[in-house]
Amino acid sequence: EIAFYENKFVDINEKVVPIQERGHQFGDGIYEVVRVYNGQPFLLEEHLERFQKSADAIELVLPFPKEKITAIIDEGITRSEMKEADVYFQLTRGIAPRQHNYPECPAVFSMTVRKARPISNREKGISVITLEDERWLNCYIKSLNLLPNIIAKQKALKNGHGEAILVREGIVTEGSSSNVFAVKDGKLYTHPATKRILHGITRAKVMQLAKELRIPLVEKEFTTDFLKNADEAFITSTSAEVMPIHTIDDTVLPVDRPISSMLVEEFVKLYHHH
Numbered sequence: 001e002i003a004f005y006e007n008k009f010v011d012i013n014e015k016v017v018p019i020q021e022r023g024h025q026f027g028d029g030i031y032e033v034v035r036v037y038n039g040q041p042f043l044l045e046e047h048l049e050r051f052q053k054s055a056d057a058i059e060l061v062l063p064f065p066k067e068k069i070t071a072i073i074d075e076g077i078t079r080s081e082m083k084e085a086d087v088y089f090q091l092t093r094g095i096a097p098r099q100h101n102y103p104e105c106p107a108v109f110s111m112t113v114r115k116a117r118p119i120s121n122r123e124k125g126i127s128v129i130t131l132e133d134e135r136w137l138n139c140y141i142k143s144l145n146l147l148p149n150i151i152a153k154q155k156a157l158k159n160g161h162g163e164a165i166l167v168r169e170g171i172v173t174e175g176s177s178s179n180v181f182a183v184k185d186g187k188l189y190t191h192p193a194t195k196r197i198l199h200g201i202t203r204a205k206v207m208q209l210a211k212e213l214r215i216p217l218v219e220k221e222f223t224t225d226f227l228k229n230a231d232e233a234f235i236t237s238t239s240a241e242v243m244p245i246h247t248i249d250d251t252v253l254p255v256d257r258p259i260s261s262m263l264v265e266e267f268v269k270l271y272h273h274h
């Protein structure tokens, strides 16, 4: 495991963040998580593009050219000597005496490379609970402010579930750290890429795969009832990839999952050849 803070590589346990860092005082920053397969960062360009979008959305300016992020990540992966890892990187507004409005200071970039958790139970899938989506209305920004997400995840895991599915005014938005898909009558459904969800990189890849496989895709809002009546359902994320859902609250979904299985298989092929 390895870490990088501001301008140098550090030990992951080293205490490096100053008291007045806006990342921890305000959650004033943005982040990305990238999966490393066989020593290679997967879909890094897409993650960097979203990182830039999040930065622009809150008027954060990168302290160095974008190419340097790639270089830091590459060096981090090399230094970590890991083949299967998660790269976490973030940008905060920097270090300045505490004030709410934006201070004049350089943004601070940091990164960690850590061992990836292996994906378990993909055959069986996970159970999920539905919870009220209590987040703000700019969920497309990959903000450091994750309190509603971690509260939801905690409730789910404490009760033995694998994910919390968030519902806003009856509409399924996304998971606490994933996007949600449903399959009904051979069609694939997912929430449209509005401000109410994170535009997942895995979500976009799965949609692309569906098109290639000629699975009809419907980017449209759906209700909790629709999800519970689905033929299949799954979540997507960088760390979970494509993970089937077997139970939603008390509703058990069919065990046969032809479309999910096909998408899992095709998704794994994307990085297997790396």
Ligand code: PDD
Pocket: 032, 033, 149, 174, 175, 176, 177, 178, 179, 198, 199, 200, 201, 202, 203, 236, 237, 238, 239, 240
């Ligand atoms: N989760 N929605 C939310 C709220 C998320 O936090 C994430 C990512 C996703 C999926 O996005 P992507 O496919 O780009 O990882 C959707 C973290 C990074 C994860 O579990 O890996």
